[in-house]
Amino acid sequence: MIPLWxxxxxxxxxxxxxxxxxxxxxxxxxxxxxxxxxxxxxNINLVAFWRYTNPTEINGMAFAAxxxxxxxxxxxxxxxxxxxVYRNRHSVIPEEASTLKG
Amino acid sequence: MDCIxxxxxxxxxxxxxxxxxxxIGSLIGVLLVSGVPLLTVIVLIWVxxxxxxxxxxxxxxxxxxxxxxxxxxxxxxxxxxxxxxxxTAADRILYNAAPIVxxxxxxxxxxxxxxxxxxxxxxxxxxxxxxxGVLYFVAVAxxxxxxxxxxxxxxxxxxxxxxxxxxxxxxxxxxxxLVFALIIPVxxxxxxxxxxxxxxxxxxxxxxxxxVAALLFFTSSQAxxxxxxxxxxxxxxxxxxxxxxxxxGMKFGMFFAAEFLHVFTNGILMAILFMGGYLGLFYxxxxxxxxxxxxxxxxxxxxxxxxxxxxxxxxxxxxxxxFNWFFLVPVSIxxxxxxxxxxxxxxxxxxxxxxxxxxxxxxxxxLTIVMLLKDVVIIAFILGRLGQEGRRARIEEQRxxxxxTAAAVGD
Amino acid sequence: xxxxxxxxxxxxxxxxxxxxxxxxxxVMNRNLFRGTIWLMVSLxxxxxxxxxxxxxxxxxxxxxxxxxxxxxxxTFAVMLTRSLTQxxxxxxxxxxxVGGAGILFVVLVGTVILPVWGGFTPxxxxxxxxxxxxxxxxxxxxxxxxxxxxxxxxxxxxASLLLTAAMIGAIVIARDxxxxxxxxxx
Numbered sequence: 001m002i003p004l005w006x007x008x009x010x011x012x013x014x015x016x017x018x019x020x021x022x023x024x025x026x027x028x029x030x031x032x033x034x035x036x037x038x039x040x041x042x043n044i045n046l047v048a049f050w051r052y053t054n055p056t057e058i059n060g061m062a063f064a065a066x067x068x069x070x071x072x073x074x075x076x077x078x079x080x081x082x083x084x085v086y087r088n089r090h091s092v093i094p095e096e097a098s099t100l101k102g
Numbered sequence: 103m104d105c106i107x108x109x110x111x112x113x114x115x116x117x118x119x120x121x122x123x124x125x126i127g128s129l130i131g132v133l134l135v136s137g138v139p140l141l142t143v144i145v146l147i148w149v150x151x152x153x154x155x156x157x158x159x160x161x162x163x164x165x166x167x168x169x170x171x172x173x174x175x176x177x178x179x180x181x182x183x184x185x186x187x188x189x190t191a192a193d194r195i196l197y198n199a200a201p202i203v204x205x206x207x208x209x210x211x212x213x214x215x216x217x218x219x220x221x222x223x224x225x226x227x228x229x230x231x232x233x234x235g236v237l238y239f240v241a242v243a244x245x246x247x248x249x250x251x252x253x254x255x256x257x258x259x260x261x262x263x264x265x266x267x268x269x270x271x272x273x274x275x276x277x278x279x280l281v282f283a284l285i286i287p288v289x290x291x292x293x294x295x296x297x298x299x300x301x302x303x304x305x306x307x308x309x310x311x312x313x314v315a316a317l318l319f320f321t322s323s324q325a326x327x328x329x330x331x332x333x334x335x336x337x338x339x340x341x342x343x344x345x346x347x348x349x350x351g352m353k354f355g356m357f358f359a360a361e362f363l364h365v366f367t368n369g370i371l372m373a374i375l376f377m378g379g380y381l382g383l384f385y386x387x388x389x390x391x392x393x394x395x396x397x398x399x400x401x402x403x404x405x406x407x408x409x410x411x412x413x414x415x416x417x418x419x420x421x422x423x424x425f426n427w428f429f430l431v432p433v434s435i436x437x438x439x440x441x442x443x444x445x446x447x448x449x450x451x452x453x454x455x456x457x458x459x460x461x462x463x464x465x466x467x468x469l470t471i472v473m474l475l476k477d478v479v480i481i482a483f484i485l486g487r488l489g490q491e492g493r494r495a496r497i498e499e500q501r502x503x504x505x506x507t508a509a510a511v512g513d
Numbered sequence: 514x515x516x517x518x519x520x521x522x523x524x525x526x527x528x529x530x531x532x533x534x535x536x537x538x539x540v541m542n543r544n545l546f547r548g549t550i551w552l553m554v555s556l557x558x559x560x561x562x563x564x565x566x567x568x569x570x571x572x573x574x575x576x577x578x579x580x581x582x583x584x585x586x587x588t589f590a591v592m593l594t595r596s597l598t599q600x601x602x603x604x605x606x607x608x609x610x611v612g613g614a615g616i617l618f619v620v621l622v623g624t625v626i627l628p629v630w631g632g633f634t635p636x637x638x639x640x641x642x643x644x645x646x647x648x649x650x651x652x653x654x655x656x657x658x659x660x661x662x663x664x665x666x667x668x669x670x671x672a673s674l675l676l677t678a679a680m681i682g683a684i685v686i687a688r689d690x691x692x693x694x695x696x697x698x699x
Contacts (some may be wrong), residue, residue: 001640002525002565005630010529010562012621014536014555020614021540024604029545029590033552036583037536040559043571044532051566051644052635058645058653061568062665065650068571068578069672073679075583079590080683086594087689095605121518196550233647237573244581248553251588255546263592270585277581294647 007048014041028082028092032075039071135229139212139363146362147174150408157412177355184351192348193256200253201349201356207245208364214238215370216297218380218392226297226380227389235296236284239371240277243326246364247273253357257348265347268419272332275426276325282434283318286441287375290458300379302458306466309376311473312441314480316376318434320403323368325422327361330411332422366404373399433484440476448472524565531558545591553584567644 014037021034043064050060086092109127113120148171155162164170188197214235216226224231232238247270254266288294290311291302299308309316325332349357373379377399380392417425448454454469455461535555542548556579563572604610658664 001635002521004633004635005626006525007562007566008626008630009622010533012618012626013533015621016614016618017533017536017540019617020610021536023613024607024610025540026605027545029587029594030539030548032590033539033548033587036552036579036587037539037555040532040556040579043575044559044562047563047566047568047571051568052633052639055567055639055642055644057663058649058665059663061571061645061650062653062668064568064571065574066668066672068574069676072578072583073676075586076683077679077686079586080687083590083593083687092594121520125520193544193547196547232569234570234573237570237577241573241577241581244577247581248585251585252550255588255592267589267592270589274582274585 004048004052008045011041011045011048014038014044026093026095028085028094029079031094032078032082035078036071036075039067043067131229135212136209138217139209139367142366143359143363144174146366146404147177147359149404150362153405153408154412157409181352181355186351186353187348189258189348192258196252196256197348198353200249200256201353201360203252204246204249205356205360205363207242207249208360208367210242210245211239211367211371214296215367215374216300216379217396218389219385220389224297225301228297231295231297234294236288236294236299236375240281240284243364244273244277246360253349259348262347269328272328272419272422273326275423276322276332276430279318279426279430279434280322280326282431282438283315283322284375285438286312286315289442289445292457296374296379298459300374300381303378303381304459305461305463306458306470307376307378307381311470312376312437312477313474314433314437314477315441316372318430318437319372319375320406321430323372324407324410325426327364327368329365329407331414331417333411333416365407366400369402369404369407370396370400372403377403433480437480440480441473444472444476445469521565524561528558528561528565531555531561533558546588549584549588549591552587553580556580556584570647570650 018034018037018041021037022031025031025034046060046064046067050064054060082092085097089097091097108131109120109124112127112130113123151162151173152170162170163173166172166176188194213229214232216228216231218227219225220227250273251266251270254262254264254269257263287299287308290308291299293299302308373396378395379399380396382392382395385392385395445454448469449456455465458466532555535551535553535558538551539548539555542551556575560572560575560580563569563575653663654665654669656662656664657666
């Protein structure tokens with residue numbers, strides 16, 4: 001079987017790529033897409049740990065399923081917010097939503 | 103996992119490495135299982151044209167080959183030698199990949215379809231007996247949605263994009279009553295595996311126990327494939343061709359073939375989920391007879407799909423959405439709640455068997471009768487509401503007419 | 514099946530390439546629609562990994578929910594928020610962020626993963642165990658739980674509440690002010 005640390009390293013790489021995308025991209029929708037990547041990395045981690053330490057119990061799989069559910073809810077609300085902001089300000093760049101600054 | 107079936111044949115034929123034998127065996131299995139839908143498409147195109155033509159009181163193409171049977175090959179040749187036009191500003195990779203993904207997502211459904219009875223550990227000749235067969239089917243069908251979206255975007259054409267928007271909204275909305283209708287056979291069989299669902303119908307087909315669920319599945323899959331009355335996707339007489347305006351030649355042929363195959367696959371799935379699949383007379387003694395039964399049942403459902411397509415007028419997009427959200431979703435949810443209540447109550451009190459495959463007809467009868475009663479109640483309620491709505495609409499129309507005539511006379 | 518067979522290694526490599534390549538495509542592309550396609554590729558790779566990890570139910574749910582619904586939602590959002598002018602720079606403070614993400618990766622791998630789990634080999638009764646399957650998940654989701662088994666009915670109900678609230682919230686937030694007028698007239 002594939003050693004556990006390979007899965008963990010891959011999930012860590014995915015998480016780092018997602019973090020970079022979330023911090024660096026200038027488009028709100030791209031930021032949300034990177035957040036989805038990070039949630040995926042977490043899911044892979046969860047399922048890998050579940051499979052390699054306690055596969056007879058259902059906890060790991062249930063946890064990962066709930067993460068998917070929450071990711072869906074968060075994506076829906078986040079995109080609704082972005083669409084509304086775009087409608088009012090015609091810009092999806094997070095840095096430009098700064099009217100409350102200062 | 104020891105080496106049986108195809109793998110064993112290859113192992114005995116000389117490939118001594120068990121790993122390699124298993125790999126080659128699975129490759130050959132994939133070829134065989136995907137060959138069935140590919141060969142079926144050829145016949146389907148002919149059947150579709152013949153039935154459509156006869157319903158429309160004309161004769162379909164009948165010059166190429168006897169009764170026009172070789173017409174498909176003539177069409178294929180024509181499509182292959184057509185000029186392959188790609189719009190200049192189109193996204194080339196996505197534009198070329200969309201028809202492939204669309205066709206692949208339909209062929210991938212055939213991996214879980216059980217063809218006939220067999221004395222192997224899975225219980226049937228099936229590509230792979232997934233534990234989650236029904237969920238796999240819905241997931242793969244939802245991949246077709248993304249292919250259509252990609253096609254609409256990559257064509258770099260406003261109308262293709264608008265068509266793709268409407269299509270995706272339609273397809274995603276109709277997945278909900280589809281999944282709810284699929285829960286009913288899963289509840290009855292106690293498993294999402296298609297082989298288990300077929301085995302659970304050994305004594306009573308699910309269509310007699312849950313006709314409303316079968317109708318829901320029928321309607322939702324009619325909408326999922328974009329067939330009339332929900333065919334505003336293509337709307338051949340209106341929107342030119344919707345999301346596949348810019349496609350010509352073999353790429354259009356692939357979308358075309360994918361749609362026909364999808365309808366037939368849905369027919370086969372309805373036969374498996376509700377009408378007993380390969381069960382029939384002598385299906386255990388002569389397994390290929392089971393294959394014949396499956397084909398017959400699938401063909402009957404496919405014929406009803408075609409019949410509906412050529413008879414019913416097209417709905418508008420807001421009517422389609424209203425039909426889904428205000429009618430199909432509430433009915434499917436209520437159906438699931440009532441079915442699960444009745445099933446559990448009857449199983450706990452001993453009136454219904456818990457394992458449908460190993461019971462007999464006598465034990466299944468009380469459950470069947472109660473389920474049919476529940477469905478009759480649901481249908482009566484629906485018809486009552488429809489009657490009320492119709493009466494209200496008629497009264498309003500009458501009032502509007504009277505107002506008009508009063509205004510005209512009073513002037 | 515103590516060590517990895519060739520097909521397992523091949524499948525792992527293919528799915529890793531899909532996942533990480535798709536992720537790089539999401540983060541680095543110029544054309545946002547292509548970015549959503551890369552997101553779908555990456556999610557498909559993750560679904561493949563779930564299959565390799567004996568969780569086929571999660572793989573099917575990933576394809577159905579993530580690719581079939583969330584990624585399509587992203588596609589709609591991309592199309593509805595297309596800016597008229599091409600955004601000239603894709604990244605803010607590119608090299609600082611690359612450095613930060615790189616440091617994060619190195620720290621994670623070097624201090625958490627490799628020291629703790631580097632030499633971890635699962636025992637035989639974990640390798641060949643009866644992995645919990647979908648039936649058990651279904652039972653657990655409606656089970657209150659006891660000392661031996663865990664029940665997930667409370668998170669399940671809370672998750673449904675959360676989804677309902679998110680759905681209603683998203684519809685209310687994204688509703689146009691004009692839609693209200695049209696709704697009142699019809």
